[in-house]
Amino acid sequence: MNKYWRIGLxxxxxxxxxxxxxxxxxxxxKTEIEGQxxxxxxxxxxxxxxxVTPGDGDAYNVTIDKVVLTAPxxxxxxxxxxxxxxxxxxxxxxxxxxxxIPATYKIKSKSGxxxxxxxxxxxxxxxxxxxxxxxxxxxxxxxxxDVTQPSSGDSATATNVTYVxxxxxxxxxxxxxxxTGSAKQIVFxxxxxxxxxxxxxxxxxxxxxxxxxxxxxxxQLQKAMEDPKPGEVLPLFGKMVALMKSFHTELAxxxxxxxxxxxxxxxxxxxxxGFGADGLDQPKSNLVLGLRYAGLAINNLAQEAGPATAxxxxxxxxxxxxxxxxxxxxxxxxxxxxxxxxxxSDEGSMAxxxxxxxxxxxxxxxxxxxxxxxxxxxxxxxxINASFTGEATADKSATMGASGSLDIIIQxxxxxxxxxxxxxDDPSAQQIAGVLTALKGLSDHGTDxxxxxxxxxxxxxxxxxxxxxxxKPFNPGGE
Numbered sequence: 107m108n109k110y111w112r113i114g115l116x117x118x119x120x121x122x123x124x125x126x127x128x129x130x131x132x133x134x135x136k137t138e139i140e141g142q143x144x145x146x147x148x149x150x151x152x153x154x155x156x157x158v159t160p161g162d163g164d165a166y167n168v169t170i171d172k173v174v175l176t177a178p179x180x181x182x183x184x185x186x187x188x189x190x191x192x193x194x195x196x197x198x199x200x201x202x203x204x205x206x207i208p209a210t211y212k213i214k215s216k217s218g219x220x221x222x223x224x225x226x227x228x229x230x231x232x233x234x235x236x237x238x239x240x241x242x243x244x245x246x247x248x249x250x251x252d253v254t255q256p257s258s259g260d261s262a263t264a265t266n267v268t269y270v271x272x273x274x275x276x277x278x279x280x281x282x283x284x285x286t287g288s289a290k291q292i293v294f295x296x297x298x299x300x301x302x303x304x305x306x307x308x309x310x311x312x313x314x315x316x317x318x319x320x321x322x323x324x325x326q327l328q329k330a331m332e333d334p335k336p337g338e339v340l341p342l343f344g345k346m347v348a349l350m351k352s353f354h355t356e357l358a359x360x361x362x363x364x365x366x367x368x369x370x371x372x373x374x375x376x377x378x379x380g381f382g383a384d385g386l387d388q389p390k391s392n393l394v395l396g397l398r399y400a401g402l403a404i405n406n407l408a409q410e411a412g413p414a415t416a417x418x419x420x421x422x423x424x425x426x427x428x429x430x431x432x433x434x435x436x437x438x439x440x441x442x443x444x445x446x447x448x449x450x451s452d453e454g455s456m457a458x459x460x461x462x463x464x465x466x467x468x469x470x471x472x473x474x475x476x477x478x479x480x481x482x483x484x485x486x487x488x489x490i491n492a493s494f495t496g497e498a499t500a501d502k503s504a505t506m507g508a509s510g511s512l513d514i515i516i517q518x519x520x521x522x523x524x525x526x527x528x529x530x531d532d533p534s535a536q537q538i539a540g541v542l543t544a545l546k547g548l549s550d551h552g553t554d555x556x557x558x559x560x561x562x563x564x565x566x567x568x569x570x571x572x573x574x575x576x577x578k579p580f581n582p583g584g585e
Contacts, residue, residue, distance in 0.1 A: 266290035314351025340442035375401025
C-alpha cells in the first residue's frame with residue numbers, strides 16, 4: 107500500500123509543478139500582451155484589464171476588457187470585451203484562435219451621423235511574432251458585415267469575407283509574405299440608387315522582406331508623421347522600400363453594376379488592376395502596371411456623347427506597361443530634396459516644387475536609360491477592334507529625351523469608317539470619319555491569319571523629335 111501512496115504523492119507533486127509552470131507562463135503572456143498593446147498609439151487604441159489563464163492543453167485563455175478604438179472624425183468605438191486563445195510556439199511565435207468579439211457596434215461621426223455595424227464572425231486563427239509585434243499568419247472568415255445608417259436607410263453589406271496572411275521564413279531575418287482579402291459580394295443601397303460587386307479580391311505580396319529593420323523604420327516614420335515634413339518623411343520611406351526585394355498588389359472583381367432608382371447607369375463584367383515592382387533593393391528596379399476590363403455598358407451613352415463617339419468607346423480594354431531600369435532610390439531622393447523646404451500650405455510653393463521635381467525625375471530616368479514597353483494591348487468597341495504594343499527608351503541624346511514606337515493594328519478600318527459615317531443624325535460623325543479617312547491614307551494594309559483586312563500603323567518618335575506614322579508625317583487637319 108505504501109508503494110501506491112508514494113506513486114500518488116509523486117503524481118500530485120508533478121501536477122502541482124505543472125500548474126505552477128502554467129501559472130508562470132500565463133503571467134508572462136499577460137505581461138507580453140500588455141507590452142504589445144502599449145506599443146499601439148494611445149490616440150487610437152485603449153483597453154482595460156488583460157487576463158490570461160491556463161486553458162486546455164498548451165493553450166491559454168486571454169480576455170482584454172474595455173477595448174476602445176478611435177479613428178479620425180468619429181467618436182470612440184467601444185468593442186467591449188475581446189477574447190481569444192493563445193498557444194506559445196517556441197520563444198517567439200504565438201498562435202491564436204477562437205477569437206470572440208461583440209457582434210454589433212454603433213459608430214457616430216463627429217458631425218452627428220450614426221451607423222450600426224453587425225459582424226458575423228465565422229473563425230479567426232493565426233500567429234504573431236513576439237519580437238516583431240507583427241502578425242505572421244492569419245485566416246479570418248466573416249459570414250457577413252452589415253453597415254446601416256438608420257437615419258437614411260443607406261446600407262452596405264459584404265458576404266463571405268475572408269482575409270488570409272501567410273508568411274514564409276527565408277532565414278537571416280528575411281521572409282516572404284502574402285495577404286489576400288476577398289468578398290463574395292458587396293452591395294450598397296440608398297434611396298438614390300444601388301451598386302454591387304461580386305468576387306472582389308485584393309492581394310499584396312512582398313518577397314525578400316527584412317521585416318525587423320522595416321518595423322524599426324516604420325516606428326520612426328510614425329513619429330515623423332506627427333508633424334510631417336516631406337524632407338524627413340520621404341528618405342525614411344525610401345529606406346523602407348529598399349528593405350523589400352519585390353512588391354506586388356492586385357485588385358479584381360467580377361460583375362459591377364450601379365443604378366439610379368430602377369435604372370441601371372452602367373455595368374462591367376470584370377476588371378483587374380495590378381502593380382508590381384522587382385529589384386527594389388537595387389539601384390534600378392523593374393516596375394509593371396496592368397489594367398484589363400471587359401463588358402463595359404453605359405446607359406444613355408449614345409444620347410450623352412453621340413452615337414458616333416459611343417461606337418468608339420471600348421467595351422473591352424487591356425494593356426500591360428513594363429518599366430525597366432527605373433532608379434527608384436534616386437527618384438525618392440529627388441522627391442525628398444525638392445520637397446524639403448516646401449511650405450505645404452502654400453499652393454504656389456507646392457506647384458513650383460512639383461515642376462522642379464518632374465524635371466529632375468526626367469533627368470534621372472534619362473541618366474538611367476530607363477526602358478518602357480506596352481504589351482498585350484487590346485481594344486474592342488462596337489465599331490472597332492484593335493491591338494497595340496509599344497516601346498520607348500529614355501535617351502539623353504534624343505531631342506525630346508526619349509525615342510520609341512507604338513504599333514497599332516486596326517481590323518478593317520474601311521468598315522469602321524462606314525459604321526461611323528452611317529450616323530447621319532450625329533454632327534460629329536463626319537468629322538470623326540474624316541480623321542479616320544486621313545489616317546487610312548497612312549495605313550499599311552494587310553490581312554490577319556484568317557484573311558480579314560487589317561490596317562497597321564507604326565507611330566515613331568525618333569531621336570530628332572519627329573513623329574511619323576509608317577514613316578510619313580500625320581496631319582489630320584491638313585495644315
